[in-house]
Amino acid sequence: KANTATISDWKGVFVYCEFRRGALAPVSLELLGIGRKLADTRGVRLSAVLIGHDTGETASQLIGHGADQVLRVDQPELADFSEDSYSQVLTALVKEHKPEIVLAGATAIGRSFIPAVATQLNAGLTADCTKLEIREEDGLLMQTRPAFGGNIMATIVCPAHRPQMSTVRPKVMKALEFDGARTGDIIDVTPVPAQLASRIKVLETVVCEESNVNIQESEILVSGGRGLESDKGFALIRQLAEALGGNVSASRAVVDAGWISYPHQVGQTGKTVAPKLYVACGISGAIQHVAGMQSSETIVAINRDANAPIFNVADYGLVGDLFEILPKLIRKIEEKRGA
Amino acid sequence: MKIFVCVKQVPDAKDVRLDPVTNTLAREGVESIMNPYDQHALEEAVRLKEAHGGEVIAITMGPPQAEEILRLAISCGADQGVLVSDRAFAGADTWATAYTLEQAIRHLGSADLILCGKQAIDGDTAQVGPGLALRMQIPFITCVQKVRSCSDQAIVVERMMDDGYDVVEAPLPSLLTVVKDINEPRVPSLKGKMKAKKAEIQVLTATTINADPACIGLPGSPTQVARVFPPEARGERSVLSGTLDEQLDQLVEKLTPYL
Ligand SMILES: Cc1cc2nc3c(=O)[nH]c(=O)nc-3n(C[C@H](O)[C@H](O)[C@H](O)COP(=O)(O)OP(=O)(O)OC[C@H]3O[C@@H](n4cnc5c(N)ncnc54)[C@H](O)[C@@H]3O)c2cc1C
Ligand SMILES: Cc1cc2nc3c(=O)[nH]c(=O)nc-3n(C[C@H](O)[C@H](O)[C@H](O)COP(=O)(O)OP(=O)(O)OC[C@H]3O[C@@H](n4cnc5c(N)ncnc54)[C@H](O)[C@@H]3O)c2cc1C
CATH class of the missing domain: 3.40.50.620 (HUPs)
Incomplete structure (x- = not known):
């Protein structure tokens, strides 16, 4: 000692x-x-x-x-x-x-x-x-x-x-x-x-296409939850991330459903992130999810349930249907960036 | 193959709050569970035993009631449960915890494989596994998401990295910490539950494992918790108003600094 x-x-x-x-x-x-x-x-x-x-x-x-x-x-x-x-x-x-x-x-x-x-x-x-x-x-x-x-x-x-x-x-x-x-x-x-000397040997290194980015290093994260309903719905998250110049993350429900790989999971059993901007779409805000993102600088939440707990940590909240909101939001952001 | 699985009893995270007046953990009515990652470690150990033969020993350092998770472990396929319990262990940090587990495992004989969870959901440090491996003088691999193959001499696994994964080979004995992707834990069978009920749980004290009093519990811990306090509350939330289009325009305006 x-x-x-x-x-x-x-x-x-x-x-x-x-x-x-x-x-x-x-x-x-x-x-x-x-x-x-x-x-x-x-x-x-x-x-x-x-x-x-x-x-x-x-x-x-x-x-x-x-x-x-x-x-x-x-x-x-x-x-x-x-x-x-x-x-x-x-x-x-x-x-x-x-x-x-x-x-x-x-x-x-x-x-x-x-x-x-x-x-x-x-x-x-x-x-x-x-x-x-x-x-x-x-x-x-x-x-x-x-x-x-x-x-x-x-x-x-x-x-x-x-x-x-x-x-x-x-x-x-x-x-x-x-x-x-x-x-x-x-x-x-x-x-x-x-x-x-190393007793362990690295046989191969696999870089996951999308996991090329470490979400812990991202300035902007667009995060999707079960509210996206399907793999196809989840594509909207990728589009919004692209419009914002950010990266994609997800709740555990989405990772479990296989729409994106585990390195993208935010939360207690995933990664802890603190980007400048975190946009939570169709995520209810379970404590295990919030644990992983609550120190983000600005949090935006989009959810059709006005009582979803995610709104308790959000700086800006939009209550409504994702499938209506996301395409509009993407368009408006693209316009703004283009201007 | 003799496999040790380190399991920890933790409070169910969603119930844990700090008493705002006393700044102590309000544990009343909080349920205790087996650390979720450790369930995956246990499942992997049982699968390896089923494939290669051998025995699985679940071991925990904790208060007497931690016996519950050892019985749960037995109901899920562990052959034995070992409770390392003594007042003198109280207040251990990860250094002292790793020391105590090392002494206990050495007391029980040699291990071919030690499995741990990636981290415990209360302390959240992820330090006990690597610390224990170092003390046991065996190699370790953290955040294992898949066991590809295992023989008497070596194990090949996928180690999760921040941007993908590495395929890594380690000789046995080794220590692995696992993430939840590795498997889907089974639910206890009726037969397992019966076995667990009857099982005798071995209890090891500081004296049995010949622990140096200067290395255990609070006195043996280099780190000290000076203060606990609730996290800072987030600022007021801004309200967006009007029609959806108007709300979206306000939002995009607010997001301008990030564009
Ligand atoms: C030990 C443990 C560890 C865990 N670790 C994690 C972790 O690390 N990360 C994590 O995220 N979770 C974790 N969880 C799971 C967590 O408890 C929740 O189950 C999970 O976060 C729920 O994911 P979700 O919000 O995507 O889905 P849900 O809770 O199902 O929420 C979906 C939301 O989408 C909304 N919605 C649905 N349709 C629409 C629509 N058309 N438009 C707008 N909104 C819509 C709904 O109102 C709802 O609020 C853990 C759980 C346990 C027990
Ligand atoms: C608020 C708070 C903050 C703390 N911060 C630190 C810190 O920064 N540094 C530090 O050294 N200690 C810290 N501690 C102490 C630490 O929580 C304890 O030492 C604890 O016993 C082990 O650490 P962990 O819970 O982080 O486990 P982890 O290291 O996260 O656990 C990883 C794995 O190790 C195994 N394991 C862990 N504990 C046991 C056990 N008791 N029995 C059997 N297997 C086990 C399990 O397989 C588990 O999945 C802190 C404690 C508190 C209350």
Whole structure:
């Protein structure tokens, strides 16, 4: 177990920057935004940890977005995500540099291997945070997160262990504007072969056509529910999404019906999203659905039942028949955008 | 094949609210259920047993009444239920929970496969599975949506990613966490219910599993809940008025910043 006496040895902020198949996950830049703030408050350095292969110019991009230094681990063995190798590489870097705070995105990858890193380090880990601040009295990281499907919020601290680790929900923190004038060090790290070894093997990667987009990263989501009645009805959702320049998501009822695949499900047993605009069409607003979308900036609901609970969280509500409303709305939006 | 399934008793989410005065969970009248993801983990374990032979052991850390979900597990095909229960475990975070489950599973002998849910719908962290695997020193794969094949040596699964899925192979023993897509859990059979009623549930305490007091319960937990509070209420909702056409025009106007 970590020893209280050594806490002062831990300094600096680490941000794990997720890179997969040639692209940086946008949440990484958001983490650098909040990481910069925390590092400045603590008067310490902000390090970006970049793990993957063929990362190209990504490291300088990370500097431009706020990192003081980038620890780059670019190896062919790391081309595919593996719980084993990624957790060993990151654990070794944390042990060496002893940062007081480690942040990662609460994505499929982050939530998969970061718990293993925390366990190896005997560190606490707070899941899926939506707010991070430094407490003035003692410099502790106050980590706030929803639990019980969003019904309650909890603020968590790790007083006696280092590092303090959090996964952070995408779309909640703000990235800094890219600033090409920012300078920083890029340090290439070569892990020992044992860290690159993976007991698990990725045999194949399948990108679902429509799942190309991660709905957690979307600014605008048009979400359909059972009220669309059929696969064909659901096509209206795709049209509206296209008109708005957004992506498509759905309630569980729709995923269960097979009109769209599971990565598009919003809710307690699907994904938690917080886009700028969420349009709920023919969704009743069951608590398990609302848990996944209630932190959206603006919520529009369309439902023929004026008493549908979705209206309790909606900023704008339209009561009426979808099959009448959606085609009109699509036309009006297209006109507006065309104008 | 010896398969452990980690199951957690959770409050039925739709009933959970914070008492606005005391800021504590209003648990009165709230029903307890088996964590929904764990039902899928259990179903997958039973299917693997049916296909390859072996036994399925459902294990939970929780208060005495968590025995209910172990009986439910047996009625759905588990061979045994193990309750890891002790006052000293109270207040465990995911680190301490993973430690406790590790000690308990080691006490019960070796595992070929450990199955967990993707996450529990109360704590919502999804951290216990990976933490447990790390402690058991076995590989793990999270968010498994399908088991493609399984032999004595290895398992091939589909791991859900944010943009699709990976086909991944792991040697056994391994730990998997599963999503609901993986299967449709069965309902308990009459015979299963009878068996569950009669089954003896093994209870393990902190002493039986030889747990280090500094690693369990609240004292063993690196994270501490400093405060709980209700989520911020959303602002007033704006009313759209007039005919449908007029309402739509107002809406499109409001949406202009997003276009
Ligand atoms: C443990 C658990 C986990 C769950 N997890 C999730 C989750 O992650 N995500 C999720 O979404 N659900 C989840 N659910 C399911 C959830 O409880 C609801 O059953 C589901 O959200 C309902 O989907 P829906 O709103 O599309 O359908 P319904 O509830 O059937 O609602 C359809 C709505 O469409 C309206 N409608 C119908 N026809 C029209 C029309 N022509 N014009 C306008 N409106 C119309 C109706 O008035 C109704 O309000 C979960 C349930 C459980 C028990
Ligand atoms: C409001 C609140 C916020 C919290 N936030 C955090 C946090 O950020 N970090 C943290 O470390 N702890 C946190 N905790 C503590 C955490 O909820 C408990 O440690 C809990 O015992 C396990 O975590 P979980 O419910 O998130 O399970 P998850 O990790 O989400 O569960 C995943 C799977 O692990 C298995 N599993 C989990 N618990 C058990 C069990 N008791 N017995 C058998 N199998 C089990 C199941 O298969 C389950 O599907 C929080 C608790 C509360 C009340």
